[in-house]
Amino acid sequence: MFGYITRRILGALLVMIAVSTLVFFMLRLVPGDPIAAMLADAGSDEAREALTKKFGFDQPVIIQYFKWIWNLLQGDLGASLYGSNQKVTSILAEALPRTLSLACLSFFIAIAIALPAGIISAVKKNTTADHTVSIFAFLGLSMPDFWLAILLIIVFAANLQWLPAIGYAPLSSGFWEWLRHLILPSIAIGTGFSAIIARMLRSSLLGELKSDYMRTAAAKGLSDTSMVVVHALPNAMLPVITVLGIAIALLFSGAVVVENVFSIKGLGRVLIQGILNRDYPVVQGAVLLISAFFVFANLIVDLLYAVIDPRVRYD
Amino acid sequence: MPHLSAKNDEHSSANYSLMSRIYDAIRTNLKAKVGLIILTIFLLVAIFASLLAPYDPNEMSLDMMSEPSFQHLLGTDDLGRDLLSRIIWGTQVSLFVGFITVAISMIVGVFLGVWAGYYGGWIDMIIMRYIDLQWAFPNFIIAVYLVAVFGTGLLNIIIAISLAFLDDFARVARSMVLTIKEQPYIEAARVQGTSDFRIMFKHILPNSVGPIIVQASVSISYAILGEASLSFLGLGVSANTPTWGLILADGRSFISQAWWLGVFPGLAIMLIVLSINFIGDAVRDAFDIRHTEI
Numbered sequence: 107m108f109g110y111i112t113r114r115i116l117g118a119l120l121v122m123i124a125v126s127t128l129v130f131f132m133l134r135l136v137p138g139d140p141i142a143a144m145l146a147d148a149g150s151d152e153a154r155e156a157l158t159k160k161f162g163f164d165q166p167v168i169i170q171y172f173k174w175i176w177n178l179l180q181g182d183l184g185a186s187l188y189g190s191n192q193k194v195t196s197i198l199a200e201a202l203p204r205t206l207s208l209a210c211l212s213f214f215i216a217i218a219i220a221l222p223a224g225i226i227s228a229v230k231k232n233t234t235a236d237h238t239v240s241i242f243a244f245l246g247l248s249m250p251d252f253w254l255a256i257l258l259i260i261v262f263a264a265n266l267q268w269l270p271a272i273g274y275a276p277l278s279s280g281f282w283e284w285l286r287h288l289i290l291p292s293i294a295i296g297t298g299f300s301a302i303i304a305r306m307l308r309s310s311l312l313g314e315l316k317s318d319y320m321r322t323a324a325a326k327g328l329s330d331t332s333m334v335v336v337h338a339l340p341n342a343m344l345p346v347i348t349v350l351g352i353a354i355a356l357l358f359s360g361a362v363v364v365e366n367v368f369s370i371k372g373l374g375r376v377l378i379q380g381i382l383n384r385d386y387p388v389v390q391g392a393v394l395l396i397s398a399f400f401v402f403a404n405l406i407v408d409l410l411y412a413v414i415d416p417r418v419r420y421d
Numbered sequence: 422m423p424h425l426s427a428k429n430d431e432h433s434s435a436n437y438s439l440m441s442r443i444y445d446a447i448r449t450n451l452k453a454k455v456g457l458i459i460l461t462i463f464l465l466v467a468i469f470a471s472l473l474a475p476y477d478p479n480e481m482s483l484d485m486m487s488e489p490s491f492q493h494l495l496g497t498d499d500l501g502r503d504l505l506s507r508i509i510w511g512t513q514v515s516l517f518v519g520f521i522t523v524a525i526s527m528i529v530g531v532f533l534g535v536w537a538g539y540y541g542g543w544i545d546m547i548i549m550r551y552i553d554l555q556w557a558f559p560n561f562i563i564a565v566y567l568v569a570v571f572g573t574g575l576l577n578i579i580i581a582i583s584l585a586f587l588d589d590f591a592r593v594a595r596s597m598v599l600t601i602k603e604q605p606y607i608e609a610a611r612v613q614g615t616s617d618f619r620i621m622f623k624h625i626l627p628n629s630v631g632p633i634i635v636q637a638s639v640s641i642s643y644a645i646l647g648e649a650s651l652s653f654l655g656l657g658v659s660a661n662t663p664t665w666g667l668i669l670a671d672g673r674s675f676i677s678q679a680w681w682l683g684v685f686p687g688l689a690i691m692l693i694v695l696s697i698n699f700i701g702d703a704v705r706d707a708f709d710i711r712h713t714e715i
Binding site: 121122124125128129132133135244245247248249250252253254256257259260263264355356358359362363366367377378380381382389393396397400401 | 452550553554557558559560561562565566567568569570642646649650653654655656666669673676677680683684686687690691692694695698699702
């Protein structure tokens with residue numbers, strides 16, 4: 107077990123090194139240089155030269171690469187090409203709590219919807235309740251999250267004026283202030299996510315309900331609730347945990363788009379603004395951080411799986 | 422010659438059973454039938470867009486932000502452009518990008534997966550390490566990053582989304598090959614001196630087509646959502662081509678005065694993705710692949 111965990115962690119580290127290499131070289135493959143894009147062909151030759159030197163673009167790519175890795179290891183991701191040349195790490199540090207708040211709340215909302223929906227539709231298979239859950243799950247899967255975000259703004263912000271349509275409030279400004287800014291974006295991201303989990307839970311729970319140990323439990327005279335919740339549900343959660351990795355990918359992708367709808371300056375908005383401005387250091391940093399989270403989340407899912415499933419043996 | 426014709430029969434029956442399985446799956450499933458009808462309507466709208474659209478999608482008028490009426494069935498936007506016409510033209514991009522990207526990533530991904538799985542060794546290692554690497558990013562983030570690298574525009578969007586979905590197909594194809602290549606009939610073909618290429622693409626591939634089709638049905642809906650999201654973020658086809666994501670992005674600032682700008686383009690995206698999900702679900706049942714049910 108210990109060996110497995112060590113190998114998985116080392117594997118994840120190797121993936122991150124490869125990811126950072128890929129992220130670096132991909133941007134260097136682009137025809138045309140970022141300096142030209144920055145100056146929009148309007149700058150003088152001196153300005154061009156000064157900028158090229160400033161950002162180290164005059165050096166060979168391989169040197170640039172080792173510099174970038176060296177700086178990366180020291181937690182330095184370079185500086186933004188724009189404005190006051192803010193450090194990329196400080197831009198990301200500002201954005202991170204926003205995206206994390208959003209991701210956690212979306213996750214919470216998704217589970218809060220998916221658990222009861224999945225259990226009801228499995229226990230009451232082929233009833234109206236099951237069909238209703240199924241239809242909602244299909245709608246949730248098919249609805250683009252940014253559209254759901256717009257619909258929520260139209261109803262709850264523009265018309266009812268219950269919740270704000272844009273912006274973010276840090277936790278330090280009060281819990282309720284923080285929460286009310288996040289409710290609509292979190293619902294927009296969490297809905298599709300909850301549809302995936304509810305459907306997965308339904309199908310795996312149906313499998314468990316048919317198994318022999320459930321018949322034994324029924325023969326012992328256990329109540330329906332304890333049969334489902336105590337016996338079937340824990341086993342049914344196993345396959346659900348394996349799709350959590352996929353679902354977390356959707357959560358991050360959702361955050362990228364939905365942050366832009368609500369003008370929340372999280373990782374997603376930083377990334378998209380960086381791309382639109384051709385601010386390459388910022389783009390590199392944001393992509394690296396998002397994939398680090400994703401790799402880390404998948405690592406946790408794998409380790410969790412090893413811990414909770416006694417049938418899984420690792421040498 | 423009798424040998425050859427027997428072989429042809431066998432192949433056509435394999436194809437028949439595949440097509441008939443999909444056909445039966447759709448025929449016996451209400452949701453799939455509804456899905457097929459909706460998808461067909463959208464296909465027709467895309468093909469006959471120039472006949473169906475009442476106005477030029479980019480033609481501005483003084484009739485700005487007018488509510489849905491008989492003149493403008495879905496209303497107009499802030500520049501007085503007819504929303505219905507823009508949505509009708511947007512169907513073309515959405516469907517074209519959705520299907521072409523999945524076709525490309527399926528062909529390339531399956532080729533890589535079959536190649537890696539069949540030969541094993543260092544070819545497998547190189548291909549699969551790359552696939553693993555791609556696996557480390559969410560698909561949509563890959564697409565966003567590739568657009569950042571290549572730039573926007575139709576061709577670049579197609580390349581970005583196709584590349585983003587490559588790993589899914591390669592993984593599915595490889596795992597199928599690994600189980601099939603140990604079968605006695607593959608051994609028999611090899612003993613007969615059949616070329617590797619022929620074994621891979623004539624003997625192994627037809628038998629792994631089920632999971633690949635299921636993967637394709639999942640990927641098409643994500644590709645359509647992906648294109649819409651990219652367009653919405655301003656990383657789409659172009660500012661002059663009406664796409665559903667772009668129409669929503671343009672209307673975004675006016676939704677408090679003009680709800681129709683926020684509602685109808687998204688409804689189109691949802692309906693088309695819903696129809697594909699309905700069909701995909703039935704196809705998945707037909708091939709009885711439980712673990713991909715997400």
